[in-house]
Amino acid sequence: MIDILIAGGGPAGLAAAIRAARAGLEAVVVEPRPAPVDKACGEGIMPGGLTALHALGVHPAGHPLHGIRYTDGLRSAQAPFRGAYGLGVRRTALHTALHERAEALGVRIVEGKVREVRQDGHTVTAAGLTARWLIAADGLHSPLRRALGLDHPVPGPGRYGLRRHYRTAPWSDLVEVHWSPHAEAYVTPVDDHLVGVAVLSRDRRPYADHLAAFPALAARLTGPGATPVRGAGPLRQRARGPRAGRVLLIGDAAGYTDALTGEGIALAVATATAAVGCLVAGRPEEYPARWRRATRRYRLLTHALLGAAGRGGGAAPPPAARRPAPPPPPPRRGGAGR
Structure with missing residues (x-):
């Protein structure tokens, strides 16, 4: 019998599969889209996320990042990473690296979509497959989160993200955050x-209207976009909990606050690690507490920055971000470690 069935073959799902395989478990990933999968995201991996990927044995190609610069065109504040570096990586390159690593470890990836789940005291069945456990890694608007009754309504207007690429040489080895009263733009080489x-x-x-609000940035992007505009949102999603019986939610499926800290990959790996670690240890009941610990700093920091931004929707002013929070501690190695 399959040990862990994983719904969703994005970074969180593939990270869980890699962890499971390294712990000697049989993991099967169910994913409807062929690799590589693209997604609207900032594509900047912070130092903690890069450390976590390297611990998985995943080394995607990209552009080194050495800090963050915040600017409104008149003022700026720069925050270099201390003793570490991040990486700007095309989402498709990241997905390819994770996908290849999972396959090299013997993970089976099957085409399909998990639409409903049946579970009893010993097994869970989904997409025509039966396993001991199911990990739901099916994204921001997780159908499984809703099907399991774990979706929690989020009040107020949502935040949305749009992303496009431009064919130009990077002018900096920093992530640039341009802000206005109503939005922020993240530039990642x-x-x-x-x-x-x-x-x-x-x-x-429209994306073009947003970009026009950042004239200094728009002046650098004189050519046509190299990729279509991709969108995502509303970004904030909540779950009543990250576990329902023999189903554990990880990554965005377990809840998401906002993309402004750039820690999505670190969170994906951290929650995947926590879920697989609990299953390997035979203590699934501990996963909700481990999930809270793994995501606590991100949740507190993101809520604080969104609060500093006020109702306008723009980024927090530079003084709030002169010193980015330190990256999460490096993952522990071992059978189910990061």
């Missing part, structure tokens, strides 16, 4: 000839 520009805002308007 992802290779020697390509930068990604992601916009986060509560205002739903």
Whole structure:
């Protein structure tokens, strides 16, 4: 029998599969889309996330990042990473690296979609497969979270993200955050000839309209976009809990606050590690507490920054972000460790 069935083959699901395989468990990933999978994201991996990927044996190609610069075109504040570096990585390159690592470890990846779950005291069945446990890694708007009755309504207007790439040489080895009263734009170099520009805002308007609100940035991006505009949102999602019986939720499926800290990959790996670790130890009941510990710093920091931004939807002013929070501690190695 399959030890762990994983719904969703994005970074969180593949990280869980890699962890399970390294612990000697049989993991099967169910994913409807062929690899590589693209997604609207900022594509900047912070130092803690990069450490976590390396611990998985995943080393994607990208552009080194040495800090963050915040600017409104008149003022700026720069926050270098201390003793570490991040990486700007095309989402497709990241997915390819994770996918290849999982397959090299013997993980089976099958095409399909998990639409419903049947479980008893010993097994869980989904997508025509039966396993001892199911890990739900099916993304921000997780159908499994809803099907299991774990979806929690989020009040107020949501924030949305839009991303596009431009074919130009990076002008900095920093992530640039341009802000206005209504949005922020994140510029991330992802290779020697390509930068990604992601916009986060509560205002739903075309990408070109958002970009026009950052004239200094728009002046650097004179050519046509190299990729289509991709969108995601609303970003904030809540779950009543990260576990329902023999189903454990990880990554965005377990809840998400906002993308402004750039820690999505670190969280994906951290929650995958916590879930697999609890299953390997035979203590699934401990997962909710481990999930809370693994995500606590991110949740507190993100809520604080969103509160500092106020109702306008723009980024917090530079003084609130001169010293980025230290990256999460490096993962522990071992059978189910990160």
